Amino acid sequence: MSETEHAASRPLANGKSRIDFQTDPSRYRHWKLKIDGDIATLLMDVDEKATLFEGYELKLNSYDLGVDIELADAIERLRFEHPQVRAVVIRSAKPRVFCAGANIRMLAGATHAHKVNFCKFTNETRNGIEDLSEHSGLKSICAINGTAAGGGYELALAADYIMLVDDGSSAVSLPELPLLAVLPGTGGLTRVADKRKVRRDHADVFCTTEEGVKGKRAVEWRLVDAVVPGSKFDDAVVAQAKAFAAASPRNGASAGQGVKLSPLERSFSADGVEYPLVSVDFNRTTRIATVTLRGPAAAPPASADAMVALGAEFWPLKLARELDDAILNIRLNELDVAAIVFKSAGEPAAVLAYDRFLEANKNHWLAREIRHLWKRVLKRVDLTSRSLVTLIEPGSCFAGTLAELAFASDRSYMLAPTLPSPASGGGSGRGGDNKPPAAIALTDVNFGAYPMSNGLTRLACRFLADPAAVDAAKVEREKMLDAETAEELGLVTFALDDIDWDDEVRVFLEERASFSPDALTGMEANLRFAGPETMESKIFARLTAWQNWIFQRPNAIGDEGALKRYGTGQAPVFDTKRV
C-alpha cells in the first residue's frame, strides 16, 4: 500500500505550491479579532469557499489548517499587539452553530502526513491558548450558542471557561468515534479525562454519543462550566469576561500600545529560504535541511522602552518568529527532509548579553512574552518529527537561549581545537582560519525559562539519572566552554577534532537518511521525553500516537472505512477484529 492509494494528495487551492503560516488580520477570511478595552472577542466566521486545499467547502464553521493558521496568528497578536487585553471570548458569528470541527472531506482526502501535521499544529495552537492563560493571565471563555462538535468542542476545551446556551438543542459532542471511526485527535480525549476530569464512564458515554450532551447534564458531567438560557446568554458572557478581566494579573493599561508583529521578510528559492536572521538550506540529495541562526549584530537596547521601540526588530523576537516559520515550513512543506542540522553564526557573548537583558527585564510584559514565545518555539522543535542535530563549530553562538537547540537535538557534535602542530600553528579546528574555537555557554535561561512539554527543563530531562550534573553545569554559567569541557559536563554528545569531524558528521547524516522515517519518528518521540508526563505531553504521546495508528487503519481510511464513506449514504464496513 502506498500513501497515495489511500489518500491522494489534494492540490492546494488557488494554485499555491506551499502552505504558508504567515498571515495578519487584514487577510483573515475566517476570524475577526475585536478589541474592546481589556476584553477581546475572537469571532469564528469561516468562509466556506476559502479553503486551503481544493475539493471541499468549509460548511458550518468547520475548519482546515488554513482556519487554524489564522487562529494561531490571532493568539500571537493578542500577546504582542494587545498587551492590555485581559480576557478573550471565543464565539461564532454563525447562527445555531459554534463549530462543526475539522472538515471531514478535507480529512478524508488528506495524506496521512497531512492528517498528522494538521493535528499537531492545531494541538499546538490550543496549547498556546492555555499557555496564554496560565503564563500571561489572559483568560479565555468559549461561548457556545449552537452546536460544538468534534474539533469545535476541542477548541472549547482549550478555554478556561465553557458556556453553553440552554435552548434544548445546543450541545457539545465528540462524534468522531461513532461517525468517523477516528478519535477526537486535537486533545479532546485527554482534556476530557485530565483537564475537565470527566468521570471515565461519563466520558465513555459522551464520546460514543453522536448527538452529544446538552443542558444540565453537560454541567453535571463537567463538560461545560455553565448553561445559560438564550435570553440571558450574551449578558452572562459579558459578565464572565469582565470578571476574568478584573481578576487577571496581566499588564493592564500600563503596558502601552503593544508591538506590531510586522510581516516576516522571506525569500524562497528552490533549495532554501532566506530570512534576515535565519537561513534554511535544503540538500535534496542528502535530505538534510541546514538551519543557520544568526546572532545579534548589536548590543541589547539601553532600556525596556528602547526594546519596545525596536518592536519586531528586537533580535530575540525577530529570531524566534523566523525560526518558528522555518520549522513549520519544513514540517508541512518539506516532507522529504530526514534531519534538521542547526548551525549558528555570531558572538556567544552577544547572545548572552541579550539573555541577561531579558532576565533583567523579565517582569516587563514584552520581555516576558518573548521568553514565552521562545519556550513555545523550542517545544515546536522538540515535537518536530525529524532527526535533530546541532553542529557547534568555530564562529557559532550556541549560548544561553540558542544552546537550548543543542539540548533539543537528538545529538550534538562539537569541534575541538586541533593540537598545535609545527605546520599549522594549531588553531580553531577548521583549517586555521581566524575564528575563535567553538564554544558553548550557559546562562540562567537554561535552568528554568524554557520547560519542555513534560514540565522539565531540557537539562533536567537530559540529566535525569544525575541531577548533580545539572548543578555542575549551573556552576559554569556565563563561561565560554570549550569542546573538552562541554563533553565532560555532558552538554554535547561528541567532541571531535578536525581530523574526524567531516567524516563522522557525514556518516551520521547519511546513516540517518537511510533509516525508516517512521521508525525514527517513533524512536525520537520516545527518547526525547524521559521523565514525567503532563496533560500536554500526554496529548502528543498517548492520544496522538493512538490517533496516528487509527489514521492508518482500514476501518477509518480504507475504501470501505468510515472516513471514506462519510456522506456517501453507504455504511462503513469494519474488520471486526479487536486489536
Place this chain on the structure above:
Amino acid sequence: MSETEHAASRPLANGKSRIDFQTDPSRYRHWKLKIDGDIATLLMDVDEKATLFEGYELKLNSYDLGVDIELADAIERLRFEHPQVRAVVIRSAKPRVFCAGANIRMLAGATHAHKVNFCKFTNETRNGIEDLSEHSGLKSICAINGTAAGGGYELALAADYIMLVDDGSSAVSLPELPLLAVLPGTGGLTRVADKRKVRRDHADVFCTTEEGVKGKRAVEWRLVDAVVPGSKFDDAVVAQAKAFAAASPRNGASAGQGVKLSPLERSFSADGVEYPLVSVDFNRTTRIATVTLRGPAAAPPASADAMVALGAEFWPLKLARELDDAILNIRLNELDVAAIVFKSAGEPAAVLAYDRFLEANKNHWLAREIRHLWKRVLKRVDLTSRSLVTLIEPGSCFAGTLAELAFASDRSYMLAPTLPSPASGGGSGRGGDNKPPAAIALTDVNFGAYPMSNGLTRLACRFLADPAAVDAAKVEREKMLDAETAEELGLVTFALDDIDWDDEVRVFLEERASFSPDALTGMEANLRFAGPETMESKIFARLTAWQNWIFQRPNAIGDEGALKRYGTGQAPVFDTKRV
C-alpha cells in the same frame, strides 16, 4: 488493504487451534527453573523447533509468544511455589548468545493483531518481573555472556541488575530500528529513558547502532550495571545473587514449602469455556463474551496455615488464576469479541469475608502474593482492548475485590428494585424471583491494594475531579449499597429499573459492536488512564501506541518494507516522507 494482505495468519504448530497460556515446568521446552536455597536460576535454552506457529525456527535463543508463556509461568511459580527464593539469575544456556530477541520471521509473518498482543503479553511479563522485585523483594540479575539483542536486551532491562561479560565481543543492543524499521516494543525505549535514565543522545546512538555497545562504554552509558572479565564472570554473578538474597526482605525459610499451582480445570466448547469458578460464554452473533465469576462457596479458612493447606483451591487464588486465563484466551484467541460483560453470582458478604481474611493476614507471604496477583490480573483487564461492562444484578457479588471489575469497566449498569405494584408485589427487579436486590459493596481493598498501572486506585482515578467522592465512598465500606445509593456515590454509571434494563443493556451492547474496533481501542486507551503516567503506563501508552502505528506502516510491513525483506538479501525500500 485487508489484514491478511500484509500478514497471512500463520497456522499454530502441531495442529493446535488455540494459544494456551497454561504450562508447567515439566512441559517447558525453552526454560529451566533451578532452585538452590534462596537463589533461583532461570536458564534460557530455547528449543528452536518448538515454535508456537509453523514456519520458522527459534535460532539463537530468539523467542515467540510460546517462549514467553513459559517465562511468565516460571515467574508465577517463583512467587507461589518457591517462597524461600530471594534472588533470581536469568541467563542463557547457549554459548556466545544470551538472547537474540523476538524472532523476526515470526514477527514478519504475524498478523497485526498478533504483533500487538504479543508485545502486550511480553510487556506484562517484564512488568511482572519488576513487580516481583518491588513488592515481593525477589531481586533479579540478568547475566549476559554473549549478545543480548533487541528483545533479549529488553528482557535484561526488566532485571534489577545487568551484568555483561567483558570479552571484546559480548554486547547489548537494540537493533530494531536500523535492522527492521520497527521499535524495540517490549518496553525497551521507555526503560532506557526512564528506568536506566540513559542520556538521550547516548540512547539515540545506542538505538541506532546495530552492533550495540559493549565493555566500559556500556557501563558509562548506564546500559548495564557491571562488565566483568569472562574468567571472573560466574563468580561475580554468584556473589551478586548472594548479596541480593542476603538483603532481600522476602519471606525466608519461615515461609515453608510454598503452594503448588496445580493445572487449571477447564473445558472448552464451541461457545464457551468452563472453569470451576468462571464461566465464559461467547455470543457469536452479538460478538459479546460474558464472563461470570462465582463467589466463594464456603467461609474463609480459620487460619493462615489453613489457607496454605488449601493452596491453589483457596477461593481468591483459584478465581484470580481462572480469570487471568479467561482474559488471555479472549485477547489472543477470540479476536472478534467486541465487548466483555462481567457478571457474578454469589453472596457479596461472603466475598467481603475473604477480603477481610486477606487483610487480616496481609503480612503472610501467601496472602500478599494473592493480593499482588489480583493487582496484576486487574491490570490485565485494564489493558484489554475490548469494551468492558459490568452488569450488577440481583444475586451478583460485586463486593470488595470483585467490585474492582466494575471500576475497571468502561461502564457499569446496576439493576434497581422495581417500585412495588399491586400486581407484582415489588421485588428485586427481575421478575419477582427470590434473589436479594442487586448490591455493590466496598472494603479496604478498594482504597489501596490494587493500583492501576498509572499508580492510582481505580476509585481515585475515577474521582480525579473530586477526591472528596473517594472519601465519601470510603465511609460506606462494608455496607450493601443498593442501586440508588451506588449511583449517588458515583460507583456505577447507570441504575436502571426492570422496565428499562433489558433494552438499555441490549442497545448499548449492539451499539458497541457496531463501532470501529480500532477507534474503540484508541478511545478506551485514553479514557481509562486519567491522571499521572508511570514508566509502566508510558510503556503501554507512548511506546506501544507508536509501535502499533509503525506496525501498520509500509516501511516496516509492506512488501518492500524492512520486516518483510529481512534476511532476503534485498534492501528495504522506504517511503522517505517523515510523518
